[in-house]
């Protein structure tokens with residue numbers, strides 16, 4: 001891309017009016033991107049295809065608490081005035097169900113039929129800072145190690161990211177505790193802060209990459225004035241002050257390693273449904289199951305992979321039986337891996353503080369509460385403490 | 390990959406106390422029915438054909454619960470003649486909607502319903518066939534899923550384990566990207582305690598799952614019920630929620646009895 005004039009250098013801030021976003025989507029569309037982002041469906045804000053800014057949940061916000069999510073009208077016409085919903089971007093980069101290949105019987109052997117995979121080039125519009133951290137975590141899992149996942153790699157490499165800084169911290173958000181937000185600091189081509197102030201509605205745009213700069217050239221904009229930059233900074237700072245949850249992460253991996261017999265695991269096992277919703281909504285959970293399915297004649301078979309869940313018994317089915325039979329062992333595994341051993345395995349926490357698992361747990365089990373309970377009685381053991389009731 | 394040789398496996402489809410809906414699921418496999426007929430010899434399937442080929446059978450698919458003394462004998466004979474026995478549907482795998490009578494006195498019912506109850510020969514309880522014979526595989530659901538039925542036949546024909554997951558409906562609900570109806574709409578969905586297989590039919594239409602596939606592998610009905618109570622669902626509704634097509638499946642039975650006794654205590658307190 002050398003030689004192209006770049007209107008705004010990487011790292012610079014510009015101002016784009018509300019209509020500019022529509023122009024941006026048109027440019028992305030014209031360049032062959034499939035634009036995906038937040039849209040209103042089935043009583044929630046979900047990620048799906050967008051064709052114009054009218055598809056965004058204009059003027060809506062959400063109230064989130066453990067186990068509940070309700071949409072509510074805002075008093076303004078903000079385009080991004082809500083938190084994250086049950087979907088995460090992994091639905092595009094790491095699809096929930098994916099056929100890997102097929103095979104056809106050929107005498108005594110078989111003929112391999114590779115998938116003709118040309119997935120869309122996605123433009124992820126409206127990714128939040130915690131989401132960017134989550135994508136970076138999945139990058140580490142799928143492409144950074146010695147075994148690269150081709151399905152993820154091709155989707156990821158082609159994806160363009162238009163991030164949005166949060167003006168709204170949900171009731172279950174705790175990105176500040178996890179150091180993952182609410183301001184996008186990396187991993188975007190463009191990052192927007194939506195400003196609705198003094199009768200104006202505009203975006204302060206930060207250019208993150210040359211690619212972002214080049215695309216942004218086609219959108220009417222000008223350099224941001226000092227007061228506009230300040231307004232954007234204020235908005236994000238306010239979101240940071242309004243986190244719905246906190247989690248103390250001090251030495252958290254060792255905290256969990258030294259408490260495998262803590263009575264809190266029994267307590268949470270009494271509430272946990274082993275339904276798997278938490279892992280499904282978590283933007284970093286990456287496990288999948290691979291199944292072979294043949295047709296009735298046995299002539300054609302296909303291999304399909306699906307998101308898997310560490311809360312099923314099949315997940316640990318080994319040598320004739322599941323290893324983690326109790327809900328206690330399954331919840332403990334999930335939490336200990338997510339915020340503990342993930343650090344030793346991948347160098348960061350597996351939790352980005354997005355709060356999805358808290359909101360979308362049907363019985364409101366709260367990862368921050370569980371960690372707090374263990375920390376407060378660090379070292380307690382079943383039998384060593386009096387159990388209530 | 391095993392290459393199939395020799396005679397076609399013999400398939401038998403049996404009916405016990407049931408509505409025929411499960412067999413219809415099989416007949417409903419219109420596109421695949423010819424393929425099935427090409428791969429197996431349909432040796433016994435009265436709903437489809439009067440032609441009967443004698444046993445033994447390689448694969449028996451059985452619909453219905455065991456509800457009368459004759460059926461106890463009959464299911465034993467079916468078992469003896471079948472190499473692989475599949476209980477198909479909520480009646481065969483859990484006792485069915487007719488097991489509602491297990492919670493009451495059958496004699497009283499008979500007096501109330503039939504002019505000459507002495508003609509009726511029935512057992513006290515409607516039970517799944519596993520109460521009487523060993524069953525190789527249970528397919529849940531009222532009605533069962535066509536996809537799962539085809540998967541079982543296809544796995545059987547190809548000598549592999551069928552993919553019939555026993556986890557919650559929620560896992561598939563989330564794979565489909567549905568916004569949870571408990572969390573977003575406040576509906577009492579049984580998805581978290583119900584086995585998957587239906588294709589997430591109800592939540593995908595913004596309805597709460599009512600558990601027609603019966604209990605999942607490790608159902609925690611107590612926790613879910615406690616949450617529904619907090620949501621304002623009264624105990625008699627909770628009792629009825631668990632007491633439908635799989636009323637006598639142990640986990641749902643225990644749950645409905647819990648809320649029935651909570652309701653009794655409640656009414657008592659009120660009275």
Ligand code: SF4
Nearest residue numbers: 282351352354355357
């Ligand atoms: S563990 Fe929960 S809060 Fe943390 S990233 Fe996953 S869904 Fe978000």
Ligand code: SF4
Nearest residue numbers: 272273275276278361
């Ligand atoms: S923590 Fe909540 S969402 Fe996760 S498996 Fe348990 S009940 Fe389901």
Ligand code: SF4
Nearest residue numbers: 559562569570578580
């Ligand atoms: S709608 Fe029902 S099945 Fe779907 S996730 Fe929620 S509780 Fe589970």
